[in-house]
Amino acid sequence: MEKPITFDIEKKIPGTLARAGKIHTPHGIIETPAFIAVGTKASVRALTTDMLRDLGAQAVLANTYHLYMQPGEARVRAMGGLHKMMGWDGPTMTDSGGFQVFSLGAGYGSNISKILKDVASLPLLKERDEEAVKPKLVQIDHDGAAFKSPLDGSIHYITPERSIEIQHSIGADIIFAFDECTSPAETRAYQREALDRTHRWAKRSLEYHRSKEISRKQGLFGIVQGGRYEDLRKESAAAIAAMDFDGFGIGGSFDKDDLHTAVRWVNEILPEGKPRHLLGIGEPEDLFLGVENGCDTFDCVAPTRLARHGTLYTKEGKIHIGNAQYADDLGPIDAGCACYACRNYTRAYLSHLHKSREMLGPMLCSIHNLYFIVNLVKGMRQAIIDETFGSYKTDFLKKYNSQR
RNA sequence: GCGCCGAUCGUAUAGCGGCAAUUACACCGCGCUGUAAACGCGGCGACCAUUGGUCUACGGGGGUUCGAGUCCCUCUCGGCGCA
Numbered sequence: 001m002e003k004p005i006t007f008d009i010e011k012k013i014p015g016t017l018a019r020a021g022k023i024h025t026p027h028g029i030i031e032t033p034a035f036i037a038v039g040t041k042a043s044v045r046a047l048t049t050d051m052l053r054d055l056g057a058q059a060v061l062a063n064t065y066h067l068y069m070q071p072g073e074a075r076v077r078a079m080g081g082l083h084k085m086m087g088w089d090g091p092t093m094t095d096s097g098g099f100q101v102f103s104l105g106a107g108y109g110s111n112i113s114k115i116l117k118d119v120a121s122l123p124l125l126k127e128r129d130e131e132a133v134k135p136k137l138v139q140i141d142h143d144g145a146a147f148k149s150p151l152d153g154s155i156h157y158i159t160p161e162r163s164i165e166i167q168h169s170i171g172a173d174i175i176f177a178f179d180e181c182t183s184p185a186e187t188r189a190y191q192r193e194a195l196d197r198t199h200r201w202a203k204r205s206l207e208y209h210r211s212k213e214i215s216r217k218q219g220l221f222g223i224v225q226g227g228r229y230e231d232l233r234k235e236s237a238a239a240i241a242a243m244d245f246d247g248f249g250i251g252g253s254f255d256k257d258d259l260h261t262a263v264r265w266v267n268e269i270l271p272e273g274k275p276r277h278l279l280g281i282g283e284p285e286d287l288f289l290g291v292e293n294g295c296d297t298f299d300c301v302a303p304t305r306l307a308r309h310g311t312l313y314t315k316e317g318k319i320h321i322g323n324a325q326y327a328d329d330l331g332p333i334d335a336g337c338a339c340y341a342c343r344n345y346t347r348a349y350l351s352h353l354h355k356s357r358e359m360l361g362p363m364l365c366s367i368h369n370l371y372f373i374v375n376l377v378k379g380m381r382q383a384i385i386d387e388t389f390g391s392y393k394t395d396f397l398k399k400y401n402s403q404r
Numbered sequence: 405g406c407g408c409c410g411a412u413c414g415u416a417u418a419g420c421g422g423c424a425a426u427u428a429c430a431c432c433g434c435g436c437u438g439u440a441a442a443c444g445c446g447g448c449g450a451c452c453a454u455u456g457g458u459c460u461a462c463g464g465g466g467g468u469u470c471g472a473g474u475c476c477c478u479c480u481c482g483g484c485g486c487a
Contacts, residue, residue, distance in 0.1 A: 040439050061438070099438045108440070115437055116473045150440055174460080181438075223438090251438065280438035309435085309443045324432070355430095362442050 005174060005246040007217030007275045007296075011385050017267050017294030023247075023275045025059075025091040025173035026217055027083060031243050032275065032296040033384075035282065035377040036061045036093060037370055038304065041070065042086040045304050046362040047370070049088045055339060055371040056378065059403040060088055061299045064166050064175075065097035065158070069149055071287045073169035078326075081171030089171060091298075092172040096163045096205070098179035098198075098223065098251065098278065101145050105138035106183035114253045114280060116184035116228070140180065142197060142279045158205040174277075176249050177205035179223040184253035191227040204242050215247045219246030221277060224266050228255045233262055237269035247275040250295065260289035267294030284313070284376055288393050291380045303373045307365035310354045313372040317403045321365070339371035341363070 008255045023030040030036075037052060040063040044052055054062070067076055068286060079085040082092050102114065139146040161309035163178035179198045182191055202222045209220045211404070220379040222245035226232030240248060248270050254262055263278065269278055275297065278290045282300020303313070310322045314334035319326070321333075327345035333339075341350070341364040353361030383392035 036438095038439070045439080046442075063439075088471085093438095095438045100440090103438090104440065111435085111444085113437065167450080176438080179438095243474075254437095257438095277438085282437055286437075297436095300437050301441090302437050304434065305439065305441065305443085309444090310442095311436080322433095357442070359442075 003246060007273060013384055013389055016292050018384055018389060020381045021296060027089060027173050028092050029378035030058050031381060033291045033377050033381050034058050034297050035374045036297055036301050037298040039302045041066045042082055043284050046366045051367055054369055056374045057370060059091035061093040061095060063095050064163055067170055068166045069151060073166045077169045094167050094170050096176040097158055099181045099390040101138055101140060103179035104147060106354055108136045112183055112185055114254050117256045132238040143251040160201040161208040164205050164208045168212060174219045174221060174343040177202045177222045179251055181252050182227055188229060191229060191232055195225050195232055195236055198372050199252040202240055202243060206245060208341055221245055221247040221249045222250045223249040227253050229300060232270060233265045236268040241270050249277045249279050259286060263290055263293040263295060269281040279361045282373060287377055302308050304366050307369040308362040312365055313369050315399050317400055321350050322354050333368050339368050341368040
């Protein structure tokens, strides 16, 4: 049977896990490594699909939970599915809603992100105090997760089967198994428990998917979890690798300092011939580490969210366009950048748009940031092919960190 | 000329005897990693300081009071009304 998703490796870097390749999907090819734009509600915020194409984006990742809540899977289907609905005929993915188990659960109302920057600053929950960690909008049990809609308070119970069913309605080329993304603050005991659950859910996701005809048109990726623990990560990689997924996602919480190690543990175990997506990772330094350690695709809200909030990537590091020093700066955001915003506008103008809250501000800033990240990863791909990855990385990071 | 009302941090405001004094905007800075996020947090009289302290401040001057942005008198300026 023809598989919906296939993957060719074009070139590898000896001694590392890095590779350049091509993911073939029903809506075209993703040349990897690649950064996938996040378009949660079938919209990459502030950007039209023409802008996305022009800045070089190859694919878009939308979200099952959000589209299920609004406008609802029936309407997505009525609009002809994700591609048609949003006017994007390139490759697409949908996240399963597993991230919302974390972001609307343990992460809700706290400022804990899935990346732990400073272990010491965040004492692990000694015991899982149900009151202290009680999710505000999510209740997890062995069978699935109950979400309370922030829109109208209604309760929605999502099981692995349900997540896949919704993703079938949405119709992305690549869909993900329903998993539990855990908080980095959880105890090892809880990570263990959640991991077993994620593995059971992975199996159920896969079985449900394969039972449907549509699995010929949509590829399903299984998700590796395991938090920051080596044994759990390896165990998870082995368990997920053993199932017949079309590719893999690496999810969950990481320690900023050893994200690359965690990714390596996993990718040394995952089969080489299938694509690997590092979920939710997207700062420049992390992308290099991800690529070097065998990841093919990435997605992250950082470029678009930071853009809307006024933080812009430059080759010399990030700048906040709202800072007083840019109000009279007549240079482009990033000297030498070929994006639409840099070709046509000054920092002073972007600063003005930001401060006056004009809609054009988030738009131009999003174009720039996405262009920056998408092309940074494209550069990595080219560097792998050209066998110059090492110097590409060193040169970039040296400059990027020079202002700090 | 008479009467009434008003004057508080850049702007607009709150304040009705215990106040360095509310809120919003502006201003300054920080944060954001599978989007709860065009959002959130902090600062915004001065000088010291470890919790904290000292000084100067609610149009000017005077008074009542242990204590006044708050009450009284008066002046200045502004608004409205009547002459």
